[in-house]
Amino acid sequence: MSNPPWSQELLEKSDLITPMAIRVAATLGLSDHMAAGAVTIEALAREADVDAIALGRLLGHLVNAGIYRRIPDGAYEPTDLGALLRDDVPQSGRDWLRLDGPTGRGEAAVFRLLDAVRSGGPVYSALYGQEFWTDVEADGALAEAFARRMAASMRWVVPELLAQGDWQSVRHVVDVGGGSGDLLAAVVDATPGAQGTLIDLEAPAAAAERDFADAGLQERCRAVVGSFFDPLPADGDVYLLSNVLLNWPDDRAAEVLRRCAEAVRPGGRVMILEGLLDVQTDQTDLDLRMLIYLGGRMRTTEQLRELAAGAGLALRRVVGLGPVRSLVELTRA
Template identity: 30%
Template sequence: MSQQRRAPNTPPPAAQMMQQMVYGFWVSRCLQIMAQLGIADIIGDTPRTVEELAQASGTHAPSLRRMLRLLSGLGVMRKDEQSECWSLTELGGMLRKDNPGSVYGSLMAHGHLLSWQAWGDLVSSLKTGQPSVEKFMGDTFFGYMSTHPEDAAIFNGSMAAYQTLNAPAVVSAYDFSSAKRIMDVGGGTGTLMAHILNAHPAAAGAIFEMPHVAKEARARLSGLGLAERCEVFEGDFFQRIPPGQDVYILSQILHDWDDEKSLRILTNIREAMHADSRLLIVETVLPGDNAMHFGNLYDVAMLVLVGGQERTEAEYSALVSKAGLKVSRILPTSMPPSVVEVVPA
């Protein structure tokens, strides 16, 4: 069997596998503990000695130093040899809660015991096609979160932080200027809608959400000064969606559901659309096999957590066609999700 020639100074395959893949979860765990202990926020803009960090975080200084050394080798931390103080690199700054690009919420959510248990039992999902996390929750993901507000706050915080990065990317990638009425179906507390309305002062917005989320959305939109421009509707997108919008948006919604439930949502939107309406599906579009893509990771995460999936362009085309719709075009953004523009067939 012929072997591909490795580039000079490239570690042998076994070393690459061990260093970059087998031990990868050790690194993510260290970052999760950094977030849990608030070490990045303790440092902030002021370098600290390991003794100061240990005292503030309630840890054992010599042991903490070993973890910081590991992270410094990965470009997350930097130690000043003269002062013996540790600071954050630009990469490490992403761990701070107050950083606009913070990954703190994602680390807290995916470092949660339930997430570790779900991934630890991945084989169950591979054998059954069902989300493994339900074994540990004793309920569906969304059912469990509706009765466990503290856990829900952690996972919702992760989604909110992710949407904060996605929203400006979507607004930059798609031209909303011709739309007078725009509805974000399952739009949460209005992060994406607020970005759209601020960029297009002539547009009127609407959010369609479950009653408990709708209450939060009204309060947030009011605080942003957008209450008069954005109506909030209450309901269930599996039942009916209000008609009359120029643009409907499903942002990070369909990947939560299998094809059967996704088709129900799409069918309800098709019934609400008029002849010139557009539907924007904001999701990661998988490139297919043999390609490294963030969406492939998220696809397996959807399997173990909620039983949903990410999809390829062909899979989206096939899915929406069953609802009497067709993909018009797909616009990439600066973030992993793309904007899949869908129109009546």
């Protein structure tokens, strides 16, 4: 007897094997090993240093899932979807999915979602022995991978931000928690006469300095090592917060906003770039990830307005920048 349609749909939505199998393929670099052409199980097992029989079983499932295809001579090659697991393609998903990267490690904590729902707090440290940011900062490779992932995610937002941000009169941009500096570099490069200051922890700040030099912007952009919970560089025209507030619960997010309110010059703006649950309505999965990883949360426009008001800031406007992020502009109240 076959399962009724509703039962099959529920099973498909709750499947764990396929998502994990794809992540294992990303971690092992299977699609990279196939970059030069189709590869046999035996050769692929040697390249990836795994058991050939188990690898064959993994690939068998990933063929059914549409990630790879088996050609008549028994070798395997990626489909168009599987090719997105290669490192060298423009829209690669490998950094996001690999289990030994920062996001992949966070995804493993999803299995403790029940604990997060019961406690209302993050569960990452229960799995790894330390909080997410401490874990990432303790490993240079993890920190670099995370910064690279965040930079890649911002490339699609930069043109819209430049079009919507009203940059003509801006002379000093402060990127708060700016990671490797790609966003700040793009804004400063597109804004004649503007200077940029990035503030972040040691590893991303060092990466940002290198990137500024590579972009020929070392005379216009600088990176400062510090915490956004401490006083910020003062008198900026714009303070950028890209995917910062959602990492923190309300009390800590309010502290960041207060630091921006203290530092921004009169007439200046605080620009928040992150998803809003009432604008990017399909981002509920990210909201749960923020709970699991960090104890943070996504917010609605009204929740962000209230948070800003408590920090002495007033909401000026909200502009949707696509399916993932909105631009929220704040000014001193």
